[in-house]
Every structure is written in C-alpha cells, then in structure tokens.
Amino acid sequence: MSPRTFSRIPKHIGIIPDGNRRWAVDNNLHKQDGYAHGLSPGFQLYELMIKYGIKEATFYGFTKDNTKRPKAQTSAFTKACVEAVENLADRDANLLVIGNTKSSVFPKPLLKYANQRVKFGRGLINLNFLVNYDWNWDLSHAYNGNNNPLQTNFDLISHIGSNDISRMDLIIRWGGRRRLSGFLPVQSVYADIYIVNQYWPDFQEEQFIDALKWYQTTDITLGG
C-alpha cells in the first residue's frame, strides 16, 4: 500500500498494545515475559506511522491500575517502557511522557522526558507515552483552585494533566478487548475505535493498514 492510497488519514492515533501476557502464556512463557516481545512491534508501528504521514501518536504504556499486578510483571513492563524510550532516543520523534511522576513507581530514567516534549533526531512525529498514567489523576488536574471550570465554555482539555496531548481521531487496540480501560477519557470522546483480535506481540503491518482502511470509511461528526 502507498500512503497516497488513502483518501483520509487520522492526524492522531491512540495505541493500546494489549495481550502481552496472554501471548506469553500461549507461547509457554511466564506472563511477564510477554512485555519484552512488545518492543519490536512498537518500533515497526512507529516506522509505519511516519511512512503514512501520521502526525501524532499516543502509546498506552502502563497505568496506576496495572501497578497492582505481581512484582514480576510490574518490573517487566517498567523495564520495557524504559527500553522503549532509550531506543527511541536514536530515532526521529518528539517525545512526551505523561503520568504521575510523584509516585514511587514512576521509572526514574523517564523523569527527564515527563511533562515536556523532547526532540530526538529530525522529530518526524509527536509521540506521547503514558507511563504510570491514571485517568482520575489526569482529569483532576483541571481543578487547581485558580480555574473555574463552571464558567461558560470552559475548555477542560487545556487544563487536564495530559493537556499537551491533542484529541485522538482513531484508537487501535490489540488483543481483542473492546474497551478503553481508562485511556485518555477526554481525548477519546470522539475517537473511532478499531479492535485487532491478535495479541500485540503478533503485530503485523496489515493490521495497521486495515485500521486505516476502515478509518477512511467512517464519518466525522464530532458529536454533531
């Protein structure tokens, strides 16, 4: 497929890379061993998104909810997130890490990328990475004592914790679950949601292309 094949391309895609643990179990590995197999798919998808002209992408790394899992798993997904960012530093993206940095489970090596966008190489795509993210934490930021959100036309999105992340046009979730699991509740309000039944470590280019093909058939009403 050529990028020009598409009549309409989403500006901002949200990625939920789910199914790492189920993939591990299916492959006779420990659950926690799945996360390391999710790194290579992430970079394949990164390359494809640049090829197809996607301007912004948000990856769902891990959440506060996820940190309640057994230690072997939380260590493994934290390590995978840190490695993902370290590998990205050699490429061409503007990285923004969003999450609750004040918690002890936030990975220290990622602090320098949190809450400010850092340019790697030619900065060909804005990449957002949710790390120790929590939807309640995110939305609560709109209320800081100085804001008055009840005033007419208060623009909530400009005051939440993830305010540097724009509205998403398309969300692609791997692993077959049909839900958002707390993924950016404000930026997802008008997003079209595409489910890939295969697990994230079984990422294939055609899954992404099929999502883009489907997206161009949707209408865009923004609720109107």
Next chain:
Amino acid sequence: MSPRTFSRIPKHIGIIPDGNRRWAVDNNLHKQDGYAHGLSPGFQLYELMIKYGIKEATFYGFTKDNTKRPKAQTSAFTKACVEAVENLADRDANLLVIGNTKSSVFPKPLLKYANQRVKFGRGLINLNFLVNYDWNWDLSHAYNGNNNPLQTNFDLISHIGSNDISRMDLIIRWGGRRRLSGFLPVQSVYADIYIVNQYWPDFQEEQFIDALKWYQTTDITLGG
C-alpha cells in the same frame, strides 16, 4: 432465552440509540422523522432489561453537540425525549434526567425530573436519561471552589455533574459507529463496548441477547 441462561449479567448498561436519521433516509422519510420511530424500541428494551435483571440503564438522549443540527431535527428529537419520559411515567422505573438545565434548549417539561431521581410505579429499574448532556459540562462540575481534586485519592466520580450515575459495565451502541461520542467519559472508562450494526429503529430482542451473550465471555479487570 431465560435470564438464568446467563452466568453473568451487567449491573449497569449504557445505551446509545444511534441511526435514527439514517433509518429514516433508507425508508424514504425526512431525517427528522426517524426519532419518533425510536420510542417503541426504547420501551421494548426497557421491558427486556427488567426481565433479565438489569439494575440500572442509561439512555443517551441528546447532547449539546446534537443541538447544532437543523431546527426540524432538534425539535423532533426533543419531542421524542419528552414523549419517552411521559410514557415512562405509567411504568415502573426510578428516573433520573441528567443534562445542562440552565440552557434554553433543555426541554421544560423534563425539568422536574432533572438532578433528582423520581420513582414511577414499583421502581423496578434505575433509568438515567441524558438530555442536553455535554461531557465538558459534566466533568467541569468536579470543581466547586471547596474541592481539592489534586489531593491523594480524590474520588472524581462523586463530584462530576453526573455523580448519581454509577460506573457502566456494558455499553451497547446501535447504528454501527464504533465510538463513544462523549457518552459519560468517567463512567465509561472500564465499560465493555458492543456495537450493533442495525439502526436503532430496527431494534430486535436478539440484538440485546447477543450483547449479553458476548458480555459474559469478557473478563473484568477494571484496568488491573
């Protein structure tokens, strides 16, 4: 199907009754004529939900976004919402209408059901009806000058405009669109989402049964 057939039933179901206008066009009617054909499906579904032991349901009536449509359409869907509530008054539900009542487009006959739950008959199900709803308006309510949402473990859901509506387990959307369109961003964070391709006026009992069958196959992790 008997209610006992199911191993697990959702406690709270969200209903997005979409496709009224497309149904009208397909049936050689004016777009606005579709809404009146959405009333009977709503009561069929109400009866089924009581039969299957659903404790709470939320219907997406109309939104602030919707009120930007042509006058013939806004008049028609407002009329349908008022008629739905007037018909419900002869049945057995605890009704709560949620939406921005301070706007001139909020239907006056529904003011007496807004922001307080009203018991009809035996009150067999809690029914929430979103009328002139706006996700930005809803979330902005968490700020009232006395709250400090940035404190640890601030429970956002208890402070938003729709705080009397509980977390949804399952959302069923008719009309084939795969998105939430601003439907209760906080209560939908962990909801499983089921899409019915048929338009809402073509509601059939089996669509609901199929959604329940699918729901019992999902896992429930609440993000964990």
